[in-house]
Amino acid sequence: MKNDGGPSKMDILLVDGYNVLHSVYQELLAELGHARDKFAADLAEYAAFEGVQAILVFDAHSVVGAADRSELLVEGLEIVYTSEGETADSFIEKLAYRLVRQGERVFVVTSDRMEQTVALGTGAYRITARELGIRVKQTKQKLRDETQAATRRDRRELASHLSEDVAARLDKLRHKR
Structure with missing residues (x-):
């Protein structure tokens, strides 16, 4: 387990999709499809970076004729749309119970x-939507930092290959102009 008490390699995140969208992605809710896609992409990135399996669950319980369906967006992220009459909460409760027993x-x-109370009763841990939002944001920043550091390391500038003496003499020549 990580020092921050969060999930670590091979743990499973069961995410109540609309709950997190309404808590963390409010500014995108005018276009719900876009908000879902953005959240799924952010969660996939987080899951890949942290090495966890994420299952993102969206309610379809009030959609007449909706059948339970699941899709693997990328390795590490599965998106589940519940069937008609089934809430994300009930789906998550049953799955959490089964997975903890395994x-x-x-x-x-x-x-x-x-x-949260029901999840804790199954033996699962809980993370609030806000906490996940913070973790996702921190992961995005770590990825940016690592990318920038790698880009700086990969640059092939002449100055990075010169001895201090040669660099000083060239700098002196440059300033004589």
Whole structure:
């Protein structure tokens, strides 16, 4: 387990999609499809970086004729749309119970107090939507920092290959102009 108490390699995140969208991605909710896609992409990036399996669950319980369907967006992220009459909460509760019984470390991501209580009762851990939002943002920053550092290391500038003496003499010549 990591020092910050969060999920570590091979842990499973069960994420209540709309709960997190309404808590973390409010500015994007005018276009719900875009908000879902943005969140899924951010979560996939987080899951890949942290080495966890994320299962993002969206309600379709009020969609007439909706059938339970699941898709693997990328390695590490599965998106599940519940069937008609089934809420994301009930789907997550059942899956958390089953996975914990199989010996998995499960983290349920929701800000719904009742859902948190039920998740803890199954033996799962909980992460609030806000906490996940912070972790995702931190991961994005780490990735930017690592990319910038790698770019700087890969630059092939002459100055980085000169001895201090040669660099000083060239600098002196440059300033004589």
